[in-house]
Amino acid sequence: MPDERPATSGTAPADAEQWLRGEARSVHRHLRWIVGCAAVTGLLTIAQALLLATACQRLIMEKSAPAAIIPLAVLLLVLAAGRGMVAIVLEQRSAAAAARIKQSIRNRLYRKLQSLGPAGLVGHESAPLAETVTTGVDELEPYITRFLPQAVLAALLPCLFLLVVLPAEWRAGLVLLFSAPFIPLFMVLIGRGSERLHRRLWERLSRMAGHLLDLVQGLPDLLIFGAVKHQAAAVARISADYRIATMAVLRVAFLSALALEFFATVGTAVVAVIIGFRLLWGVLSLQEGLFVLLLAPEFYLPLRSLGLSYHARLQGAAAAERIAPLLYRPLPAGFEGTLPAATTPPAVTFENVSFRYGGSRGGVREITLILPAGGITALAGESGAGKTTLARLLAGLVRPEAGRILIDGRDLNECAPASWHARLAWVPQAPYFTAATIRENLLLGSPDADEAEIAAALEAASAASFIARLPQGLDTRLGDRGAGLSGGELKRLALARACLRRAVLLILDEPTAGLDADNERLVCQALQRLAGKRTVLLISHREATLACADRVVELVDGRIDRGGER
Numbered sequence: 176m177p178d179e180r181p182a183t184s185g186t187a188p189a190d191a192e193q194w195l196r197g198e199a200r201s202v203h204r205h206l207r208w209i210v211g212c213a214a215v216t217g218l219l220t221i222a223q224a225l226l227l228a229t230a231c232q233r234l235i236m237e238k239s240a241p242a243a244i245i246p247l248a249v250l251l252l253v254l255a256a257g258r259g260m261v262a263i264v265l266e267q268r269s270a271a272a273a274a275r276i277k278q279s280i281r282n283r284l285y286r287k288l289q290s291l292g293p294a295g296l297v298g299h300e301s302a303p304l305a306e307t308v309t310t311g312v313d314e315l316e317p318y319i320t321r322f323l324p325q326a327v328l329a330a331l332l333p334c335l336f337l338l339v340v341l342p343a344e345w346r347a348g349l350v351l352l353f354s355a356p357f358i359p360l361f362m363v364l365i366g367r368g369s370e371r372l373h374r375r376l377w378e379r380l381s382r383m384a385g386h387l388l389d390l391v392q393g394l395p396d397l398l399i400f401g402a403v404k405h406q407a408a409a410v411a412r413i414s415a416d417y418r419i420a421t422m423a424v425l426r427v428a429f430l431s432a433l434a435l436e437f438f439a440t441v442g443t444a445v446v447a448v449i450i451g452f453r454l455l456w457g458v459l460s461l462q463e464g465l466f467v468l469l470l471a472p473e474f475y476l477p478l479r480s481l482g483l484s485y486h487a488r489l490q491g492a493a494a495a496e497r498i499a500p501l502l503y504r505p506l507p508a509g510f511e512g513t514l515p516a517a518t519t520p521p522a523v524t525f526e527n528v529s530f531r532y533g534g535s536r537g538g539v540r541e542i543t544l545i546l547p548a549g550g551i552t553a554l555a556g557e558s559g560a561g562k563t564t565l566a567r568l569l570a571g572l573v574r575p576e577a578g579r580i581l582i583d584g585r586d587l588n589e590c591a592p593a594s595w596h597a598r599l600a601w602v603p604q605a606p607y608f609t610a611a612t613i614r615e616n617l618l619l620g621s622p623d624a625d626e627a628e629i630a631a632a633l634e635a636a637s638a639a640s641f642i643a644r645l646p647q648g649l650d651t652r653l654g655d656r657g658a659g660l661s662g663g664e665l666k667r668l669a670l671a672r673a674c675l676r677r678a679v680l681l682i683l684d685e686p687t688a689g690l691d692a693d694n695e696r697l698v699c700q701a702l703q704r705l706a707g708k709r710t711v712l713l714i715s716h717r718e719a720t721l722a723c724a725d726r727v728v729e730l731v732d733g734r735i736d737r738g739g740e741r
């Protein structure tokens with residue numbers, strides 16, 4: 176069931192692990208089952224030890240016939256089966272709790288990323304973000320399915336065992352009582368060092384993921400430039416870094432397992448020696464001695480398992496440290512406002528707008544410009560002059576550092592990106608296409624469009640003719656990033672997609688790049704038909720395209736060149 180909770184807001188928790196435990200509380204029904212299973216496991220273990228000790232007492236000390244202990248043996252088998260079933264329920268409940276928590280966190284993360292949009296995610300690279308939403312959320316699972324149940328078992332079972340061992344043989348009970356704290360103590364001491372290692376492991380993993388993504392996307396260029404060997408060496412280096420970081424984490428995990436085994440073994444051995452002497456001196460019955468001896472390893476087992484799952488704790492805590500700040504990342508001020516739905520084209524005013532990438536590079540400066548409602552305003556200028564930046568500012572993909580953009584007099588800064596995006600359509604320089612059919616790609620921004628609307632949009636973007644030539648027409652499947660069509664055809668498809676959207680503002684970045692003169696003329700005619708009902712911002716280097724605009728504004732080095740206006 177989808178999580179209907181709002182994308183997380185408020186102040187970020189100081190301790191990410193505390194946040195994760197808070198999340199676990201949302202599945203308290205499952206957690207109660209886990210605690211119940213832990214208690215039942217403890218009671219069944221005690222009963223098993225008692226039955227086994229009684230059976231041995233009767234067989235060895237009281238020389239009973241084997242047939243006399245058959246009921247005890249049957250009961251033992253029933254208890255063993257009971258323990259197995261409780262273990263299955265425990266596992267099922269922990270897995271169900273983990274699935275619920277993961278689904279809820281993932282939903283909220285997606286919605287948070289959507290609310291933040293590109294403007295709110297400036298400074299975040301996409302590969303680590305994708306890693307956080309996918310692998311990062313998965314890494315919470317061992318924390319919930321292994322560490323949390325083990326922590327409950329480790330808190331409950333040893334106390335339960337001590338309660339029955341102390342009255343039976345208090346000396347052995349004291350050995351258990353005083354040796355037990357060493358296990359969590361060493362677990363924490365060793366674990367502290369490995370927290371840093373876990374963080375380093377994650378950094379290496381995201382670096383490797385980002386590098387591999389770049390590599391796969393740029394493979395054709397790398398092949399042509401003959402840089403594959405060099406890149407292969409870089410991949411080998413990054414993978415080696417990751418391997419070294421993984422080995423360091425595993426070394427600590429093995430070391431901690433060794434320390435835990437050592438204390439548990441020494442503790443059990445001391446209990447065995449005490450019981451041995453007390454049996455020898457005849458002050459303890461075989462039944463009592465065996466009962467205590469059987470419970471000694473069971474006493475350490477939950478503590479040892481907790482120690483072993485400490486690795487899962489660190490892994491989950493490291494993942495929570497990446498997820499919680501993202502979930503609680505504040506929306507930029509004013510992002511919550513919504514623009515009312517509009518059917519008329521807006522008038523847009525740039526008032527002294529400045530933006531520089533990273534606060535220092537490129538961008539635009541002190542732009543004052545009016546895009547009249549329903550008109551076509553074109554931006555011209557040399558490469559790097561700031562045209563795309565202005566389009567990105569208008570689309571709300573980046574926010575002005577100074578100045579304001581007014582939509583029908585309303586500051587764009589005060590509006591949630593989603594309500595603004597619902598009003599616009601845009602054709603970027605490199606439009607996004609996914610591995611799906613042409614129809615699915617066309618319907619990306621307007622899922623309800625019917626056949627007649629699709630046909631009209633394709634006609635307007637002069638895309639109908641080339642689609643008609645494809646054997647499967649609109650049902651032709653495209654590859655990744657639109658593979659299967661030429662650059663010019665993809666441009667026309669992107670334009671058709673923009674026409675299809677019932678938007679009141681169109682932003683077109685080089686819509687005619689890659690088109691021949693005939694198609695360019697057709698697209699310009701279509702644009703003129705679209706204007707009137709839409710405000711259009713058109714970016715182009717081509718004179719024939721610029722000619723269809725009502726007004727051409729020239730950008731030079733990030734500023735408007737008033738002398739170049741046409």
Ligand SMILES: Nc1ncnc2c1ncn2[C@@H]1O[C@H](COP(=O)(O)OP(=O)(O)OP(=O)(O)O)[C@@H](O)[C@H]1O
Nearest residue numbers: 532536537538556557558559560561562563564565
């Ligand atoms: N992501 C970025 N990080 C840093 N600087 C950038 C970034 N994107 C663009 N710039 C810089 O901002 C300036 C304006 O870039 P912009 O893409 O707006 O130019 P443009 O006029 O659209 O160029 P073109 O016609 O080549 O597309 C350039 O100097 C560019 O180097």
